[in-house]
Amino acid sequence: MNHFDYKNGELHAEDVALSAIAAEIGTPFYCYSTATLERHYRVFSEAMQKDALVAFSVKANGNLAVLKTLASLGAGADVVSGGELKRALAAGIPGEKIVFSGVGKTKAEMALGLKNRIYQFNVESEVELLALDEVAGALGVKAPVAFRVNPDVDAKTHAKISTGGAETKFGVPWSHVHTAYATAAKLKNIEIVGVDVHIGSQLTDLAPFEAAFTRVVELVGDLRREGHAISRIDLGGGLGVPYRNDNLPPPDPAAYGALAARITKNTGARLIMEPGRLIAANAGVLVAGVIYVKQGENKKFLILDAAMNDLIRPAFYDAYHEIVPVAAPTADTQWTHYDVVGPVCETSDIFAADRPLPVLKSDDKVAILTAGAYGATMSSAYNARPLAAEVLVKGGEWAVVRPRMDDDALFGNDRIPPWLG
Ligand SMILES: Cc1ncc(COP(=O)(O)O)c(C=O)c1O
Numbered sequence: 001m002n003h004f005d006y007k008n009g010e011l012h013a014e015d016v017a018l019s020a021i022a023a024e025i026g027t028p029f030y031c032y033s034t035a036t037l038e039r040h041y042r043v044f045s046e047a048m049q050k051d052a053l054v055a056f057s058v059k060a061n062g063n064l065a066v067l068k069t070l071a072s073l074g075a076g077a078d079v080v081s082g083g084e085l086k087r088a089l090a091a092g093i094p095g096e097k098i099v100f101s102g103v104g105k106t107k108a109e110m111a112l113g114l115k116n117r118i119y120q121f122n123v124e125s126e127v128e129l130l131a132l133d134e135v136a137g138a139l140g141v142k143a144p145v146a147f148r149v150n151p152d153v154d155a156k157t158h159a160k161i162s163t164g165g166a167e168t169k170f171g172v173p174w175s176h177v178h179t180a181y182a183t184a185a186k187l188k189n190i191e192i193v194g195v196d197v198h199i200g201s202q203l204t205d206l207a208p209f210e211a212a213f214t215r216v217v218e219l220v221g222d223l224r225r226e227g228h229a230i231s232r233i234d235l236g237g238g239l240g241v242p243y244r245n246d247n248l249p250p251p252d253p254a255a256y257g258a259l260a261a262r263i264t265k266n267t268g269a270r271l272i273m274e275p276g277r278l279i280a281a282n283a284g285v286l287v288a289g290v291i292y293v294k295q296g297e298n299k300k301f302l303i304l305d306a307a308m309n310d311l312i313r314p315a316f317y318d319a320y321h322e323i324v325p326v327a328a329p330t331a332d333t334q335w336t337h338y339d340v341v342g343p344v345c346e347t348s349d350i351f352a353a354d355r356p357l358p359v360l361k362s363d364d365k366v367a368i369l370t371a372g373a374y375g376a377t378m379s380s381a382y383n384a385r386p387l388a389a390e391v392l393v394k395g396g397e398w399a400v401v402r403p404r405m406d407d408d409a410l411f412g413n414d415r416i417p418p419w420l421g
Pocket residue numbers: 057060078101102198200201202236237238239274275276277278
């Protein structure tokens with residue numbers, strides 16, 4: 001069941017007409033569905049072993065209301081900065097369900113994690129390990145560590161979101177892994193707890209997961225033989241979602257969960273999963289208004305009030321997002337093709353090229369689908385465009401969970417130096 005659907009001729013989020021929200025708060029805005037978030041979280045966690053930790057990847061969607069919705073279902077968090085850690089804690093996710101990933105954790109971020117007794121640091125290098133040992137020592141605690149290993153597996157996804165190859169900055173290079181664990185075992189303030197891997201995002205095939213997980217499980221056996229107590233395996237995130245209606249859907253969480261269970265079954269380790277996109281992407285849409293329809297030399301441009309600063313995925317990764325009108329098409333609807341663009345002064349500010357859509361006019365509304373992950377979190381105020389509002393719907397209720405950025409937030413923090421008076 002889809003929670004963004006046409007009812008009474010209008011696109012709804014659950015039981016709320018998107019046009020009603022637009023009438024009240026204007027466009028553009030992100031709209032998230034509680035029911036979809038809950039369904040995705042449940043489907044995913046039910047596909048995993050009972051005691052697995054499902055740590056939602058906060059980078060996909062860090063809105064506190066979204067995090068709180070997931071926290072109330074038992075979700076943990078995967079964070080990559082002090083800011084994300086603070087968001088997760090502020091949303092009520094306890095430290096014991098938080099894992100900290102990322103190649104460049106600062107000592108201040110490590111201290112914040114240690115003070116909040118987070119579950120695990122996914123350490124990506126020996127230099128980072130030494131820094132963590134020092135910070136933990138100063139605080140008089142032991143840091144729970146899993147090394148994120150780089151299995152040198154091709155994730156077969158977009159190059160810009162592939163993280164499991166030896167040429168990327170991610171993870172401890174495979175040939176250094178045993179030395180890294182040996183070093184960790186000698187450090188007083190480090191407790192080795194597990195192994196971590198994350199090979200990339202938007203994977204649409206299970207084979208690369210299978211290759212990476214298999215390598216990791218072999219590694220766990222070797223590390224245990226070397227005397228390391230490996231009780232957890234963090235398999236990262238990365239399962240893809242359907243962005244296009246005309247493509248075969250990616251494997252479902254049940255198949256992915258079964259694969260993880262099969263490969264890890266003899267390890268006795270607790271699994272940690274870090275899904276982001278799978279939980280949030282199809283739980284959100286970006287609603288935009290048409291500013292103008294502009295006739296070009298040989299095409300028509302649909303100029304929206306949302307732009308690449310609001311949703312950068314098409315410009316950044318040539319990503320495809322379905323775009324639908326908020327008013328339901330009928331049998332009488334006239335159709336045409338548009339290049340759907342934003343007002344930002346960049347040629348790459350284009351959401352879709354030559355896209356079939358009903359004939360639209362100024363003030364009509366469209367929804368850009370599958371925008372709940374890596375949408376708002378990757379947005380910027382480029383061209384001094386205020387960050388879009390964010391709305392959460394639950395049944396027939398809706399609430400602004402982040403108001404549109406106001407002028408004060410947009411430039412009120414700039415300071416004029418003394419010489420400019
Ligand atoms: C370490 C780590 N974990 C989890 C994720 C979440 O990935 P996805 O949103 O593809 O599930 C990412 C992003 O790719 C990541 O870098």
